[in-house]
Every structure is written in C-alpha cells, then in structure tokens.
Amino acid sequence: MPSRRSVLAAPLLLLPSRAAASRPNVVIFMSDDHGAWANGCYGCSDIQTPNIDRLASTGARFTGAYACTPVCSPSRMTYMTGLIPSQHGVQDYLLPRDSFGPAATRFLDGHPTWSEALAAHGYTLGLCGKWHMGDDDKAQRGFSYWHTVPGGGGTYRDPEFVTNGVRRKLTGYKTNLVTDGALEFLDTVRNKPFVLHLPFYAPHTPYDYQPEEFRQPYRDSNFSCFPDTPRHPWQNPELARHHGQRASKLGYSALITGMDHNMARVLQRLDQMGVRENTLVIFTADQGWSAGHHGVWGKGNGTWPFNMYEEALRVPLIWNHPGRIAAGRVIPSLVSSYDFFPTILDYLGVPAPNGGRRPGRSYTRLLRGDSQNWRNRLYFEYANVRGLRTQTLKYIERTSEFPSEMYDLEADPGETKNVLRDAAYARTAATLRAELAGFFRAAGAPNLQDWRSMVRHELHTYPPPRQ
Numbered sequence: 190m191p192s193r194r195s196v197l198a199a200p201l202l203l204l205p206s207r208a209a210a211s212r213p214n215v216v217i218f219m220s221d222d223h224g225a226w227a228n229g230c231y232g233c234s235d236i237q238t239p240n241i242d243r244l245a246s247t248g249a250r251f252t253g254a255y256a257c258t259p260v261c262s263p264s265r266m267t268y269m270t271g272l273i274p275s276q277h278g279v280q281d282y283l284l285p286r287d288s289f290g291p292a293a294t295r296f297l298d299g300h301p302t303w304s305e306a307l308a309a310h311g312y313t314l315g316l317c318g319k320w321h322m323g324d325d326d327k328a329q330r331g332f333s334y335w336h337t338v339p340g341g342g343g344t345y346r347d348p349e350f351v352t353n354g355v356r357r358k359l360t361g362y363k364t365n366l367v368t369d370g371a372l373e374f375l376d377t378v379r380n381k382p383f384v385l386h387l388p389f390y391a392p393h394t395p396y397d398y399q400p401e402e403f404r405q406p407y408r409d410s411n412f413s414c415f416p417d418t419p420r421h422p423w424q425n426p427e428l429a430r431h432h433g434q435r436a437s438k439l440g441y442s443a444l445i446t447g448m449d450h451n452m453a454r455v456l457q458r459l460d461q462m463g464v465r466e467n468t469l470v471i472f473t474a475d476q477g478w479s480a481g482h483h484g485v486w487g488k489g490n491g492t493w494p495f496n497m498y499e500e501a502l503r504v505p506l507i508w509n510h511p512g513r514i515a516a517g518r519v520i521p522s523l524v525s526s527y528d529f530f531p532t533i534l535d536y537l538g539v540p541a542p543n544g545g546r547r548p549g550r551s552y553t554r555l556l557r558g559d560s561q562n563w564r565n566r567l568y569f570e571y572a573n574v575r576g577l578r579t580q581t582l583k584y585i586e587r588t589s590e591f592p593s594e595m596y597d598l599e600a601d602p603g604e605t606k607n608v609l610r611d612a613a614y615a616r617t618a619a620t621l622r623a624e625l626a627g628f629f630r631a632a633g634a635p636n637l638q639d640w641r642s643m644v645r646h647e648l649h650t651y652p653p654p655r656q
Contacts, residue, residue, distance in 0.1 A: 212311070212382045213510065213537065214468040216459070218452055219268075219388035220445070221261065221319060222488055224477035225254070225503045226414060227392075227445060233414040237406050237446050240453040241507070244472055248509025249518040249556055255578070256476035256526045258571045259489030259501035261341055262296075262321050264475045264526060265388070269322070269330070270300040271530030271547040273570050275634035278645035280572045281490070282321070282341055287646045289325045289339035296323040296645060297330055301542035303530050304331040304386070310539050313381050315374035318367045318388040323646075326351040332386075334377065336370030338363065342390065345444075346398040362400050364391050364444070368451040375458050387455065388475070391448040394428075396440025403447040404439060412438040414480075421484035423492035426652055431486040441480060466511045469536070473529075474504040483604065489571050493651045494591040497569055497576045497583070498604055514556050523565040523578065524552050546632050568628050572648075573640055577625045584609075584621035588638055595621070 225231045229238045230245040231252075258264045262283045263274040274280045279296050286292045308314055308331030315334035321341045328335035336352045345363040349356060352370060359366050371387050415438045420429065431437035452472070459465040479485040479500040489495045489502075506524070508514055528549040534541050535551035548568065555563065569576035573588040581599040595609040595618050608614045635642050 213513075214382055214459075214464055215307075215312075215384040215533070215537070216455060216468055216470045217384070217386045217388075218455075218470070218472045219318075219386075220448055220472075220474040220505075221388065221390055221393040222476070222478045223392055223445065223474035223505065224479070224500045225252075225474075225505045226482075226500060227441070227478070227480070228505050230507075231505060235407075235410055235412055235414045236442050238449045240449045240456065241472060241505070244452075244470060244507045244509045247511070247516045248470070248507055249514050249520055251506035251508075251520045251522075251524060251555075253521050253523040253565075254473065254504050254506035254525075255502045255523070255567055255569070256474075256504055257567075257569055258526075259476045259495070259497060259569075260571060261319075261393075261475050263571070265320075265322055266296065266300075267526045268475070268529050269297060269302045269304065270545065271303075271527050271549045272300060272545050273527060273548060273568070273632060273634070274572075275570060275629065275640065275643045276545055276632060278643050279322070280570075280640065280644050281646075281648055283323060284647050284649060285340055287323060288321060288341065293324040294646070295329060301544045302330045303533050304384070306534055306539050306542055307331065307384055307537065308333075310537075311382060312384050313378050314384045314386065315371070315378075316386050316388075317370040317374060318386075319390050319393075320388070326354075326356070328353065334370075334374045336367070336374070338390070342393050342395065344395065344397055345390070362398070362447070364389055364447045364451050365400075368454050371455055372458055375455075375462065379462065385455070389448045389451070392441050392444035392478075396437055396444070399440060399443035399447060403443040403450070406446060407439045407442050410439070410442070412442070416481040418481055418484045421492055423494065423496070424485060425487055425491050425493055428487045428491055432481065432484075437486070438480065441478075469508065469510040469513070471509075471533075472505060472507040477501045477503050489574075490649075490651065493653065494587055495571050495574045497571070497574060497585050499583075499598075499602075502569065508556055515558065518556075518558065520552075520555050520560070522552070522555050522560050522563045523567050523580070524555070525549065525567050528552055548628070548632055566624075568625065570629075570634075573637065575625060575629065575637055577621050577628070579621075582617065582621065584618065584625060586622065586625060586637060588640070 230242040263279045314332045316332045317336040325339035482500040485491045531551040567578045576585045585594040
C-alpha cells in the first residue's frame with residue numbers, strides 16, 4: 190500500500206518539450222456519482238484530490254459542464270453516442286439481467302460510437318472499469334482490451350473481474366485493481382496510438398471498504414462540503430440512511446481520494462513511456478451527486494419523483510494536453526455530455542459517423558479560448574422528467590402525475606423556491622416550455638407522457654418516500 194504522502198501529493202511530472210506525433214493518444218478518466226462540488230479545484234477543501242487539481246491547473250477546467258441524465262447507464266450511453274435517452278432507448282440504470290448473463294442486451298448496437306470511429310482510424314482501445322451499457326462482460330465497440338466488473342456497483346473488496354473473457358476473483362481494492370488493468374493495457378500499446386477509457390466505480394456506493402490509507406486523511410475532517418439539511422420529503426428511502434452520517438461522508442471522500450491516487454499511477458506510467466506530452470487526458474464523471482444538498486442523498490433517483498438539481502447534474506470536466514491546451518484556463522460556457530461525442534472526434538480530426546439526430550456541438554473552440562456566439566442552453570432527460578437550463582434559469586417538466594418546477598438561478602442559486610406558479614415568471618415559463626418541447630420534437634422524441642414508448646430495457650421500481 191502506498192504511503193500517506195503519496196496519496197496526498199502523488200507527482201504528475203511533465204517531460205521536456207518534444208515534437209508531438211501527428212496522432213495524440215487519449216486517456217479518459219471517468220468517476221461515478223461524483224459531483225463537481227466534490228473536488229478541491231471546484232472549491233471543496235475537505236476532499237483531497239491533488240492530482241485532479243493538478244490536471245486542472247495545467248489544463249482547462251469547465252465550470253458549466255453537465256450530464257444530460259443524472260443516472261449512470263443512460264448517461265454513459267449519451268457519452269458514447271451523442272444521443273439523448275429517448276433516442277438511444279435507455280432511460281434508467283440497467284438491472285443485472287440486462288447488464289450481463291444469458292439475457293443481456295447490447296444496448297449500444299445500432300448506434301455509432303466514438304470508440305468505433307477511433308478504432309476505425311487506427312487507434313488501439315482499452316476499457317478498464319465500469320461499462321454498464323449491456324453485455325458488460327464481453328469486449329465491444331472497438332475495444333480490444335476489456336477489464337471490468339459486470340454491472341453497476343458491488344463490493345470494493347476482492348471483486349470478480351472479467352479480463353478479456355476470463356472471469357477471475359481478484360484480491361484487493363477494486364479501484365486499485367481497475368488501475369492494474371489499465372497499466373497492463375498500456376504495456377501492450379507501446380509505439381501505437383491508443384485510447385485508454387478508465388471509468389472508475391468510485392465513489393459509487395457501497396461504502397463497504399476503503400483502504401485505511403485513503404480513509405486516514407479524513408479522521409479529523411469536519412466535512413464542511415456536506416450540508417446537514419433536513420431530509421427532502423421525496424428522498425429515496427433506499428439511500429435515506431446516509432443522511433448526516435459521518436461514516437458515509439468519510440467513505441464517499443475516501444473513495445474519491447483513492448481514485449485520485451490511482452489516476453496518478455496512470456499519469457506516471459505515461460511519463461515513463463515518454464508519451465505524456467502527446468497524450469490528451471480528460472477527466473469527468475458520468476453524473477453528479479447530492480450528499481445532503483437539498484436534503485437529498487443520491488443522484489437524480491435520490492428522490493422519487495426524480496430530481497434535476499444542480500448537484501445531481503453538474504460534473505467535473507477537465508481537458509489537459511501539454512502544448513495544445515493552455516494551462517489554467519477556466520471555461521464557464523455551458524456544455525453537456527451529449528457534446529462529448531462531437532468534441533472528441535473533432536479534437537482528434539476524425540470524421541463523425543452518420544446516424545441519429547445528435548443534438549451536441551463540438552466545444553473544441555472553447556478549449557482554444559473562443560467562446561463567441563456559444564449558445565448557453567442545455568437540455569436534460571430522465572424517464573418522466575425533462576429539463577432546460579439557461580445561464581440564469583432552469584425549467585423542469587414532469588409527467589402530469591408529478592409537479593413541475595422552475596428556478597431563478599441568479600436570484601436563487603440553491604434552487605430553494607419554485608417560481609413556476611409565480612405570475613411574474615408566467616411569460617418566461619411559457620417560453621421555456623415551448624423551447625423544451627421544440628428541442629425534443631426536433632430530436633424525434635415522443636411526447637413526455639409517452640416516454641415509455643422508447644424504453645428498451647426493464648425499469649427499476651422505486652419505493653414511495655417515507656411519510
């Protein structure tokens with residue numbers, strides 16, 4: 190086990206400048222259930238993320254990055270395809286029978302992915318970590334190396350991995366073991382352009398095990414980034430036990446720090462290989478997480494009906510490429526997970542495949558410092574909830590059996606007052622409602638009341654909130 194000093198300050202070294210190869214390598218780190226708020230570089234001094242923070246200080250950090258859907262499987266599908274849930278057909282997290290085993294479905298089939306496009310243009314791709322998009326235990330979508338624990342969660346102690354078709358129970362901490370696979374993949378791609386996709390399971394529940402090395406920094410923490418607010422009346426009872434619990438705050442924080450340490454292991458290997466300067470490194474999360482915010486513990490399904498609070502949707506997003514992306518750049522423009530597909534292909538000079546009415550835009554020009562005429566509008570979808578966010582307003586529309594909402598984010602950044610029925614906002618609400626409907630109509634989505642007509646998987650049944 191590494192020393193405590195290495196956890197807190199694992200080095201991220203850059204080699205001296207050299208001529209870059211024509212085709213950059215790519216490493217994509219993705220955390221799970223990790224709000225932007227829960228990182229040092231986004232303002233939380235409680236949670237120790239020195240390597241994430243260093244990537245931000247030597248690269249570009251987005252402060253207005255959001256997931257289209259605040260839950261894992263549909264969000265990952267959107268990252269991979271550039272399509273929204275009503276287009277790709279996954280509206281909630283996949284249950285085990287849909288994820289792996291004899292009844293598993295490859296939900297990405299029929300939808301072009303950025304991974305296939307990069308494989309077709311000469312990249313060697315490795316997947317190490319969480320997939321959760323169907324048929325999880327088999328390599329797919331352009332990946333030639335596959336190292337995963339099928340499904341969406343599970344224990345962090347001694348998990349069972351599938352590595353290139355071989356199922357084996359490994360001994361140790363899941364986050365470390367995911368990274369072991371990533372380092373093994375990197376050993377196979379010397380002198381080849383590669384893409385390493387490393388979606389960690391951390392800091393997803395359960396909080397059953399974190400090595401003491403990652404827990405120790407939080408023994409005396411006051412966890413000031415975790416608000417102890419009264420429980421939301423819609424709180425999902427499956428997660429309610431975490432409210433105000435020091436053990437849950439410590440576990441969540443330790444999982445993040447363990448992931449941050451393992452990111453440094455990969456970055457150090459890139460240095461050792463002599464390829465760091467020719468490698469684009471991206472860090473983001475599949476969606477956010479509330480840990481007491483608004484009285485909620487969880488993501489979009491932390492409440493029933495589902496919520497679209499800022500903490501559940503807003504994610505960290507950092508792009509770091511020495512010599513190509515200016516150090517210390519902060520980008521406030523609003524970008525979505527559905528913008529990732531066109532951006533990664535545009536940045537690498539790979540043409541986008543045909544197929545689907547993708548709503549996203551490449552934000553490559555934002556990375557260059559050009560934000561002129563960037564339209565700050567984002568659209569969200571999660572089963573029976575759709576939303577629209579501008580720079581100052583958020584409109585949330587639910588099916589008729591549940592209340593809709595609107596928040597003035599300029600006057601009320603904490604989303605505490607629903608102004609949808611306020612006469613002063615009536616005209617604005619009508620405009621946003623029409624705009625939201627127009628966006629989904631243009632995407633070929635059904636009416637909101639008919640959202641189930643596009644679902645391709647078994648849906649989880651949520652228990653009612655405790656009265």
